[in-house]
Structure formats: C-alpha cells, structure tokens
Amino acid sequence: MKIVRYREAAGGAAWGVIGGDGRIRRMEGSPFDRPVTTDDVLEPAQILAPVEPAALLCIGLNYRRHAEESGAPYPEHPVLFMKSPAAVQHPGLPILLPRWLRSDQVDYEAELAVVIGRDCRNVSRERALECVLGYTCANDVSARDWQKQWGGGQWCRGKTFDTFAPLGPCLVTADEIPNPNALAIRCAINDEVMQDWTTEDMIFDVPTLIEFLSGSATLRAGTVILTGTPHGVGMARVPPRWLAPGDIVTVAIEGIGSLINPVEEESTASNAL
Numbered sequence: 001m002k003i004v005r006y007r008e009a010a011g012g013a014a015w016g017v018i019g020g021d022g023r024i025r026r027m028e029g030s031p032f033d034r035p036v037t038t039d040d041v042l043e044p045a046q047i048l049a050p051v052e053p054a055a056l057l058c059i060g061l062n063y064r065r066h067a068e069e070s071g072a073p074y075p076e077h078p079v080l081f082m083k084s085p086a087a088v089q090h091p092g093l094p095i096l097l098p099r100w101l102r103s104d105q106v107d108y109e110a111e112l113a114v115v116i117g118r119d120c121r122n123v124s125r126e127r128a129l130e131c132v133l134g135y136t137c138a139n140d141v142s143a144r145d146w147q148k149q150w151g152g153g154q155w156c157r158g159k160t161f162d163t164f165a166p167l168g169p170c171l172v173t174a175d176e177i178p179n180p181n182a183l184a185i186r187c188a189i190n191d192e193v194m195q196d197w198t199t200e201d202m203i204f205d206v207p208t209l210i211e212f213l214s215g216s217a218t219l220r221a222g223t224v225i226l227t228g229t230p231h232g233v234g235m236a237r238v239p240p241r242w243l244a245p246g247d248i249v250t251v252a253i254e255g256i257g258s259l260i261n262p263v264e265e266e267s268t269a270s271n272a273l
Helices: 064-069 125-131 144-148 206-213
Strands: 002-007 013-018 024-028 036-042 056-060 079-083 095-097 110-116 132-139 165-173 184-189 192-198 224-226 248-253 257-265
Touching: 002 024, 110 184, 110 206, 110 248, 125 132, 125 206, 132 248, 132 257, 165 257, 206 224
Parallel strands: 056 224, 095 257
Antiparallel strands: 002 013, 002 165, 013 024, 024 036, 056 079, 110 132, 110 224, 132 165, 184 192, 184 248, 248 257
C-alpha cells in the first residue's frame, strides 16, 4: 500500500491511499491505527511529508563505498546522530540554504527512511522488520562546514537546520518491500545523476539498525530512521558540488518513488515567536 499525507482545505492533515489507477482515496484513521480506505477520490492541493516523526534517528557512514570516499574506516557499531523533527520538509517545497547561520557547503544525501509502526524496545534482529510500518525517501541535507569545522565535534548543528530532512513522497507499507536491502537508490541534481547505487551496500542492514537503536531504548511509533547514504556526495567530488539556489534535487528509491525539492536561500528576516 502507498500512503500519502496531505493538507485538508480546513488546514489539518489527513492520509490517503494511492490506488492501482493512480488516484488518491481518503483514508479514515491513521496508518498506525488499523485505517480504512474509503471510495472518496481526492485531489490534494499539497502533499505533505508522510509522517510527523516522533524522533529522527540518523546513521552515518553506513555504506561501504561512502565510507571509503570519506576516507573513514568501516565503523564497528552504527554511527548515530539525530535531527530535530522541525527539520522535516515536505515534497516539492524548498531546501533552504542557511543564511542566518551561514553555510556555503550544503550537501545532499539520498537515504532510505524506515518508519517504525509500533512502540518497541530490545528487538532482536530476527523480529526487527515486524516493527516497521513502511519506508519512504529521505534527503539528509548537511551543512558540511558546520558539521566538520564549527560544530564542536558534533554533527547535529550541521544536520538539523530547517528543511534539512525532506521526506516523501509517500509511505510504502512494509508488505510491499520485503527486503529493504535490495533497492536501487539514486540522487540527481537538475539533470545530473550524482548517486546511483543499491541499499545492499549498507554496512549495517535495516534489521541490524533496528536491533541496535532499540537496545535499552524505546522506539516510539512514528520514529523515522535514516539509514545512511551511498557514495557520490558533493563533499567527496573534485571540485566539491554544493547545493546552490535554483537547483532541483531528486531522491529516487525503487518501489517508493521520487522525492523532489528545489533549493532556495533562507530569508534572514527575524521570525521570533
């Protein structure tokens, strides 16, 4: 099943199901609570990120060739960092290049995102996929200057600016992707393919990541796990390929679809709440 989240006319968010005919039908309830698909056909004005994450857990250096292009040894354990849920961006809306805390080294990272479907803790690798609601595309946008130079040794500052976690365009339920480590994954900027590989190259596969992340820690339903990126990131190119205003970034994953976001500069106007 392919599920989309959309904005209703009244301003709230709801879910729909993409049918075999390509049309979207309204879903009653939440994907987390035994939903029912109705016959009501929708034409949503705006598709939203398919989930509002309870948490965004991210794994670095999880593809062999990406670790090699970064000059890093394969990690002994998964490398964990986090993004704020406020960093989520919807399909079609812009990735904003930071200008208040300026970055001139903003990078793209195509990633498979795993959505946890129920609360779980201390899950064995053998049963880990039972906890997965589904999968979507993600872009782990990264300000490399803040990540590498000015982040105090932590990655979070460079990884969690607003709009730095695009998700979408839909959530594909786990029954349609029995093996998440056998998917083609690509990233293109404008018409140029930058990353083109397979999730089979993960150092720690999806069940291993869930086992690790749930160890002595509860993963709430709605937790989103970003599983790492393949080689071909802008930082590793000669010369580096940083995102620029006017770029269009497309993350495509086999069986899920394409997540497309334009790139714009952030406004520096104050927006104190």
